Amino acid sequence: MTNPNSWLNRYVNTLPERGWFNFLSRYVVVPYWIWKEPRPKLPGGPRPSPQPSESVQRMMNLIMPLKDPSPAGRARATMAIAQNVDEIFAGLDNVGTVHFARFLLIDDNICMISVYDGDFSNYIRDFITTIGSVFDDVVSLVEGGEALLPTEHNVEKFIDWVHDHDLFQAPDFPTDLFGLQDAAKGLAPNKPPHMLESLPRDLILQLHANRNISLGGGYRAYPGVSAAQVRRKFGQGW
Amino acid sequence: MTKAFDPQEIQGNILRGYRRNLVRHLILEVTNAGVARRFLGLSVAGDSPDVPAITPDKTWPTKPEFCFNIGITFEGLRALRVPSRHLETFPTEFMQGMTKRAIKIGDFGESAPEHWPAPFDQPERVHIIASIHADAEGPLDRAQAQVERAFTTLGVRNGRNLPEGRVFFGYVDGISQPRFNHIDDPSQKDVDEPIDPLGTALLGYPTRQEGVTFRVPSPRDLGFNGSFNAFRILAQDAAGFETYLNDAATELMTHPDVNQLADPHRLERIGEGLDMHGALREVVAAQMCGRWRNGVPYELSPDAQYPEERVSLTNFDYSHRSRCPVGAHMRRGNPRGGPIVQRIANYTRRLVRRGMSYGPDFDPKNPDSQERGLLGNFIGANLGAQFEAVMCDWINLGLQDPRITSSNDPLLGANTPQTSWFDMSLPSGGTIRLRGFPRLITSRGGAYTFLPSIAAIKHLSELND
Numbered sequence: 218m219t220n221p222n223s224w225l226n227r228y229v230n231t232l233p234e235r236g237w238f239n240f241l242s243r244y245v246v247v248p249y250w251i252w253k254e255p256r257p258k259l260p261g262g263p264r265p266s267p268q269p270s271e272s273v274q275r276m277m278n279l280i281m282p283l284k285d286p287s288p289a290g291r292a293r294a295t296m297a298i299a300q301n302v303d304e305i306f307a308g309l310d311n312v313g314t315v316h317f318a319r320f321l322l323i324d325d326n327i328c329m330i331s332v333y334d335g336d337f338s339n340y341i342r343d344f345i346t347t348i349g350s351v352f353d354d355v356v357s358l359v360e361g362g363e364a365l366l367p368t369e370h371n372v373e374k375f376i377d378w379v380h381d382h383d384l385f386q387a388p389d390f391p392t393d394l395f396g397l398q399d400a401a402k403g404l405a406p407n408k409p410p411h412m413l414e415s416l417p418r419d420l421i422l423q424l425h426a427n428r429n430i431s432l433g434g435g436y437r438a439y440p441g442v443s444a445a446q447v448r449r450k451f452g453q454g455w
Numbered sequence: 456m457t458k459a460f461d462p463q464e465i466q467g468n469i470l471r472g473y474r475r476n477l478v479r480h481l482i483l484e485v486t487n488a489g490v491a492r493r494f495l496g497l498s499v500a501g502d503s504p505d506v507p508a509i510t511p512d513k514t515w516p517t518k519p520e521f522c523f524n525i526g527i528t529f530e531g532l533r534a535l536r537v538p539s540r541h542l543e544t545f546p547t548e549f550m551q552g553m554t555k556r557a558i559k560i561g562d563f564g565e566s567a568p569e570h571w572p573a574p575f576d577q578p579e580r581v582h583i584i585a586s587i588h589a590d591a592e593g594p595l596d597r598a599q600a601q602v603e604r605a606f607t608t609l610g611v612r613n614g615r616n617l618p619e620g621r622v623f624f625g626y627v628d629g630i631s632q633p634r635f636n637h638i639d640d641p642s643q644k645d646v647d648e649p650i651d652p653l654g655t656a657l658l659g660y661p662t663r664q665e666g667v668t669f670r671v672p673s674p675r676d677l678g679f680n681g682s683f684n685a686f687r688i689l690a691q692d693a694a695g696f697e698t699y700l701n702d703a704a705t706e707l708m709t710h711p712d713v714n715q716l717a718d719p720h721r722l723e724r725i726g727e728g729l730d731m732h733g734a735l736r737e738v739v740a741a742q743m744c745g746r747w748r749n750g751v752p753y754e755l756s757p758d759a760q761y762p763e764e765r766v767s768l769t770n771f772d773y774s775h776r777s778r779c780p781v782g783a784h785m786r787r788g789n790p791r792g793g794p795i796v797q798r799i800a801n802y803t804r805r806l807v808r809r810g811m812s813y814g815p816d817f818d819p820k821n822p823d824s825q826e827r828g829l830l831g832n833f834i835g836a837n838l839g840a841q842f843e844a845v846m847c848d849w850i851n852l853g854l855q856d857p858r859i860t861s862s863n864d865p866l867l868g869a870n871t872p873q874t875s876w877f878d879m880s881l882p883s884g885g886t887i888r889l890r891g892f893p894r895l896i897t898s899r900g901g902a903y904t905f906l907p908s909i910a911a912i913k914h915l916s917e918l919n920d
Contacts (some may be wrong), residue, residue, distance in 0.1 A: 369668070
């Protein structure tokens with residue numbers, strides 16, 4: 218019935234490139250949506266899964282805003298890691314379920330990026346149990362950190378805090394976003410089902426609530442294998 | 456910290472078991488907060504003829520007619536009008552409740568909360584689980600009638616002890632428990648497992664993890680000396696279990712190493728009158744659990760259910776040379792001092808387990824598929840650090856040892872026949888892999904509850920709207 222080459226269709230297809238349209242969506246339409254239908258911030262970290270292969274090699278992207286993001290403050294954060302790095306790594310060794318971990322300074326944040334096996338809370342709890350007193354030096358430099366000190370006495374609070382500062386991991390199947398948004402609002406996922414056309418809008422609104430996200434779950438060269446299994450295979454002791 | 460611990464300040468079902476024949480769990484909704492609080496006040500005062508008295512932890516001169524205890528869900532605390540500034544001080548997993556933690560604790564597939572029957576299909580209405588223990592029905596009925604005057608009863612679950620302390624899979628259960636210095640429990644006299652600090656089960660005390668303390672919810676009267684409970688209704692597929700033992704034994708009969716599992720000339724050590732097939736069934740059952748069905752630990756007696764010399768039921772440890780399979784149910788749930796990946800976690804995830812069976816008797820010779828199972832209480836100071844930690848990384852997934860990682864507990868795990876496996880251990884150090892067993896235990900309901908101290912029940916009874 219409609220001709221795909223009609224004047225109107227050709228014009229609509231060029232809208233994303235037109236300045237007036239971009240201005241309108243950026244300053245009017247999107248802010249209106251955000252006001253009208255805000256999306257709750259989605260929780261960080263990998264989601265629990267019944268699949269054993271998805272329960273090992275899970276990614277943590279912990280973004281911790283620095284209290285003092287000036288070069289001097291950033292230098293203090295650098296020192297806090299440098300002075301404690303041996304103990305932190307020894308602690309990760311004792312946790313036993315960690316594949317890799319590293320610290321980054323990005324803009325005003327100190328970040329801990331790691332790959333671990335199993336449950337997030339167990340990882341963080343065991344980590345704090347082993348080296349909480351050392352890690353406190355890092356936490357004390359971070360916004361909101363003072364409420365968590367000493368972390369050994371605030372284990373539950375610290376776990377919740379880390380969970381909150383771990384990046385939301387966008388689902389590998391884009392449409393799974395609908396169900397996660399429903400769950401965050403306390404609704405049954407996908408009941409009723411969502412219109413596929415609303416996915417771009419939902420994504421835009423979510424990126425307002427979760428400014429930084431992890432794009433998908435990430436790549437694994439040898440999926441389904443735990444850190445201890447790798448160590449055992451290579452005779453490293455576990 | 457504060458004055459010395461007095462067991463009479465906590466409810467009696469936490470640090471030791473009652474050893475009564477029957478239990479009745481009443482699943483209650485608070486529909487009138489004032490009436491409910493008045494009930495709690497009279498119950499904790501313990502001198503009303505019309506309200507069953509809360510049973511504290513104390514040694515009785517004579518057994519009371521019944522024991523009465525309560526656990527309260529997060530929704531229940533809210534319904535009793537605990538102010539939100541205090542509600543916020545409870546741990547996240549308790550606030551969310553058991554159904555929101557389903558995937559973590561293995562409640563998916565058939566066990567998913569969507570399939571739970573009433574009243575657990577409406578978790579937001581489950582406010583209080585009141586448990587009455589007695590030796591006869593009469594006292595249970597009388598206490599129930601009194602409770603029902605103050606609350607709306609959403610459901611009732613009746614449990615009982617099976618003969619010889621067994622469960623429907625035929626095992627003697629409840630042998631190994633955490634033990635505490637402060638409690639004089641004659642049944643634990645000769646146990647040599649390490650003493651557990653009070654913080655394992657109660658809020659406000661040091662824990663096994665050096666330096667770590669769990670947050671005591673506010674105000675202190677409400678939180679201190681409290682405990683958390685994962686109440687679970689676990690259906691046991693007794694017929695499926697016996698069928699699987701048959702299948703596994705049949706398969707093992709043709710295995711070249713079968714004589715390592717059972718010496719064909721000494722089958723009487725495994726069970727009187729058993730042939731090789733019958734003995735292999737028992738060996739599979741023993742390795743899957745870590746105990747023979749009569750309770751004898753496989754670690755101490757790998758060749759005989761009836762060893763010539765008596766062995767301890769409780770005093771042993773695991774090592775790299777253990778005969779007890781790494782994946783055995785009991786070893787997964789409590790790896791004791793044995794080698795585990797999470798090096799600092801030995802003994803830190805201990806749970807108090809109290810359970811009674813529900814459903815009709817099961818006769819392995821005439822198997823039927825009626826629902827039967829266990830009404831289980833898994834008690835500790837922190838649900839996340841104990842119950843959930845054990846369920847998600849040890850019972851399922853098997854992270855504690857690379858040899859079992861990505862397999863689930865053979866008895867309690869979230870198994871499917873297509874993917875399940877279990878490595879039986881051989882004296883030579885080798886293994887035989889069993890496959891194809893179904894999920895044998897399915898969740899049919901449950902709730903995370905807070906077990907308030909005596910002072911906390913008083914505190915709750917004095918709240919206002």
